[in-house]
Amino acid sequence: MLELEFMQRALIACTVIAAIAPLVGSFIVQRRQSLIGDGMGHMAFAGVGLALLTGIHPLIGALGLTVIAAVALVRMSKRQGGGDLSLALLFYGGISAGFLFAARSGGGQTAVVGLLFGSPLNLQWWEVAAITALAGVVLLITAVVYRQLLAMAFDEASAKVAGIPTQALTLILTLMVALIVVAGMTTIGLLLISAMMVVPIAAATQIAGSYRATLAIGSGIGALSAVLGLTLSYYGDFAPGAAIVVVAILCYLVTSTFALLTGRYHRRRA
Amino acid sequence: MLEFERVGFSYGRQPVLTGISLTIAAGEFIAVVGPNGAGKTTLVRLALGLIRPTDGAVRLFGTDSSRFRQWSSVGYVPQRANASSALPISVDEVVRSGLAGQLRPLARVSSTQRERIEHVLEVMGLQQVRRRRITQLSGGQQQRALIARALVTTPRLLFLDEPTTGVDAEAKTALRASLEHLVNIEGIAVVYISHDPAGFAGLAQRVLEVRDGQVLPVSGSAPVSSASHPGA
Numbered sequence: 001m002l003e004l005e006f007m008q009r010a011l012i013a014c015t016v017i018a019a020i021a022p023l024v025g026s027f028i029v030q031r032r033q034s035l036i037g038d039g040m041g042h043m044a045f046a047g048v049g050l051a052l053l054t055g056i057h058p059l060i061g062a063l064g065l066t067v068i069a070a071v072a073l074v075r076m077s078k079r080q081g082g083g084d085l086s087l088a089l090l091f092y093g094g095i096s097a098g099f100l101f102a103a104r105s106g107g108g109q110t111a112v113v114g115l116l117f118g119s120p121l122n123l124q125w126w127e128v129a130a131i132t133a134l135a136g137v138v139l140l141i142t143a144v145v146y147r148q149l150l151a152m153a154f155d156e157a158s159a160k161v162a163g164i165p166t167q168a169l170t171l172i173l174t175l176m177v178a179l180i181v182v183a184g185m186t187t188i189g190l191l192l193i194s195a196m197m198v199v200p201i202a203a204a205t206q207i208a209g210s211y212r213a214t215l216a217i218g219s220g221i222g223a224l225s226a227v228l229g230l231t232l233s234y235y236g237d238f239a240p241g242a243a244i245v246v247v248a249i250l251c252y253l254v255t256s257t258f259a260l261l262t263g264r265y266h267r268r269r270a
Numbered sequence: 271m272l273e274f275e276r277v278g279f280s281y282g283r284q285p286v287l288t289g290i291s292l293t294i295a296a297g298e299f300i301a302v303v304g305p306n307g308a309g310k311t312t313l314v315r316l317a318l319g320l321i322r323p324t325d326g327a328v329r330l331f332g333t334d335s336s337r338f339r340q341w342s343s344v345g346y347v348p349q350r351a352n353a354s355s356a357l358p359i360s361v362d363e364v365v366r367s368g369l370a371g372q373l374r375p376l377a378r379v380s381s382t383q384r385e386r387i388e389h390v391l392e393v394m395g396l397q398q399v400r401r402r403r404i405t406q407l408s409g410g411q412q413q414r415a416l417i418a419r420a421l422v423t424t425p426r427l428l429f430l431d432e433p434t435t436g437v438d439a440e441a442k443t444a445l446r447a448s449l450e451h452l453v454n455i456e457g458i459a460v461v462y463i464s465h466d467p468a469g470f471a472g473l474a475q476r477v478l479e480v481r482d483g484q485v486l487p488v489s490g491s492a493p494v495s496s497a498s499h500p501g502a
Contacts, residue, residue, distance in 0.1 A: 030357055144375040151370035154359060155348055158419070161318050162371030163341035209403060210360040 001234050010120035010187070011230055013128045014244060017184045018196050018226035020135040022204070022218035023142045024176045025197030026211070030153035036073070036174065037194030039087045040181040042094030043069035045190050048115050049101025058115060059130065062185060066178035069094070074171045118189030118241030120230070127186060134183035138176050145172060150211055189241040196222055196248060203252040206259040221251045271296050271331060271427055271459055272317055274485075278325030279312055286312050288483040290326070296426065299453050299460045301470040303488065304480035310463045311349070313480060314429050317461070318346055330427070342372055345420030345428040345458075347413075349435060361407070361415050362400045365391060368422035383422075390418040394448055410441020414448060421452070427459045428452065434469045442469060449473060 001007050028036055044062035051061025069090055076085070102112050114122065123131075142149070152159040152166050160166050177197070184193030204218035229244030236243075272294040279287045286309040294300055304310050315321045316328050319335035328335040331343060345368075359367075365387055369379065379387070391397045394414040399407060404415055413433050420428060434442050446469065452458045453473060462470050470477075477488040 147367065147370040147373060150359070150363065151367040154357065154364065154367055157315075157318075157320055158346050158348055158416075159370065160320060161341060161344060161346040162368065162423070163339065164371045205358045208358045209401065211358055211363050214358040 001231065006121050006123075007230070007234065009123045009125060009128050010240065011227065013123055013131045014120050014187045014226040014230055014240070015223050016132050016135045017180070017187050017193075018200075018222035018244060018248075019219045020138050020222075021180050021184060021193065021196040022200040022222045023215055024138060024173070024180050026201045026215055026218060027149050027153050027173055028177060029198055029201050029205075031173075034198050035087060035194070036177055037181060037197045039073070039090035039094070040066050040069060040174075040178050041185070041190040041194055042091050042098070044094075044178075044181050044185055045098035045112075045116070046094040046101065047098075048112065048185070048190075049098040049105070052105035052112070053101045059127070059182065059186070062115075063178075063182045065094075066182055067175060070174040070178045071171065074167070074174050114189075115185050116189055116191050117239055118185070118187050118192065120187040120240050123186060131183045131187065134179050138179050138183075141172060141176055145169060149173065187241070188244055192241045192245045195245045196225070199245065199248040199252055200225065203248070203255045206252075206255040221248065221255075225251060271298075272461070273329040273332075274316070274326065275329070276326035277316060277323045277328055279309075279316060279321065280324050285483055287316075287480075287485075288325075290485050292478070292485055294427075294459060294461065297453075297457045297459055298476070299462065299470070299474050301462045301464065301467075301474035301477045302480060302485075303464065303467070303477060308480040309483065310480050311431060313485070314346075314431055314461065314463060318344065318429065342423040343426045345417075345423065345425035347416045347420045347428070347430045347433060349432040357405065359404055360401055361391075361396055361404055362387075364404050364415050365396075365400075365418045365422055368419035372423055386422055386424060390421045393421075393451055394418040395444060408438070408441060410437040410444060413437055413441070413445060417445075417448065421458075425458065427461070429461045429463075431463045432465070433462070434464060434466050442466075445469070446473070 028034060044066045047062035047065030048058040050065065051058045073087070073090060148159070148164050148169055151162060151164055152169055156166055180197060181190065181193055184196065188196055200218040200221040201214065203221050204214045208214040208217050225244050225248040229247040230240055232238055232247065233240040233243040274290045274292045277287060277290040278285065290313070302310050302313060312321070316323055317330070317335065319328070319338055322336055330338045331340065366379065369383055373379070391400055394417060396411065396415055396418060399411060404412055407415065417430070417433070433445060437445070449460065450473065453460060462474065464470060478485050479488050
């Protein structure tokens with residue numbers, strides 16, 4: 001399997017994105033925004049449709065529209081009760097616009113399906129480089145604002161009182177979600193990349209004793225899921241994106257069973 | 271240190287607080303009581319600049335709270351952190367996160383800050399549990415971890431919002447001992463919001479009651495400072 005160049009490209013791209021996605025996912029899970037990745041995925045789909053219509057590269061179209069959506073989402077959610085509504089608007093507006101644009105473009109059916117469910121075996125080296133660069137940017141930003149993100153995840157009001165610019169940080173976090181969605185759309189797929197932000201972290205949360213450990217374990221589970229999922233996909237002829245997510249879910253079942261059996265971290269607030 | 275000057279606040283057309291004027295001096299311990307929904311937490315949120323008054327002005331250390339930037343001088347302990355109960359964060363990380371507003375990106379914690387972390391962990395009796403997840407601790411220990419987090423920047427003014435909610439008698443005693451240390455040894459001014467007078471009895475120099483949109487001294491409580499002008 002490893003001697004095949006297309007598998008090498010798929011392995012590198014999927015492992016990189018699956019290892020980085022949980023870092024962002026950890027913060028959105030704690031802020032109870034687990035579905036924001038799905039919302040961004042739908043907007044990326046609209047961006048892909050627009051790209052097909054206008055003849056630009058789907059990656060550029062998706063990146064442009066998700067960044068705009070991230071800014072709009074943060075502005076809309078500042079209104080009281082606006083967070084849920086703005087996410088719903090992203091969901092339905094994005095998916096509808098994506099299909100309309102794609103249908104209008106009169107082609108690219110295969111490309112659309114590939115982006116929805118991931119097609120890592122078709123990646124070119126430049127795409128692997130672009131995905132790695134996007135993931136690298138997300139890793140760098142996470143490292144720079146890690147302490148502030150953690151303080152905000154723990155308690156936003158206290159973070160504000162501590163002088164942390166929570167609105168700017170919320171925008172940064174939403175933009176990172178957009179970058180992960182765009183970087184993950186050709187590998188794991190727009191419909192499933194959100195799962196790789198959430199599931200490895202949910203698995204790590206069961207066994208980790210600290211936030212730092214959660215990030216490390218979540219990232220490791222993401223990478224392991226990518227390698228095992230692609231291997232399963234190669235030998236079992238499964239869809240790669242789906243296989244990766246299924247492995248991540250199995251990891252969650254393993255860690256949650258372990259936590260249940262050992263009684264780890266199942267005591268709640270007194 | 272903290273000054274309310276004819277402050278009013280409304281949620282939409284519903285007035286919550288009207289014409290509040292009060293001053294809290296350095297080293298004072300003020301308790302604020304009142305029924306649910308009276309506006310106690312609103313008072314704290316106004317003081318911290320989390321919401322803006324619809325009338326009047328709130329000043330922290332002489333600066334309007336909306337322009338105030340020296341947040342290391344102010345500590346805030348929320349009624350309960352809004353984090354998910356499954357947040358995998360250790361006590362050590364909770365306390366260190368109090369420094370997040372002070373540290374530059376990628377900067378290491380200085381030796382002075384490290385000493386302060388050790389000090390607040392010791393004062394709050396958390397050294398033995400610092401590596402444990404905060405969700406594994408009792409309600410009282412969790413509350414002390416939140417206080418330790420607020421103290422790590424060496425604030426001069428500390429706000430505690432219902433610190434004894436959901437904690438047992440033993441934890442209340444431990445919390446009280448920690449507060450005595452803060453007031454008597456460290457000289458920190460405290461604004462203590464609570465339903466439970468046992469938490470601040472003997473510690474509070476003034477007890478104020480929020481009722482019908484006003485802040486009034488509780489009759490029979492410790493002497494009301496001449497600096498206080500409630501219910502203007």
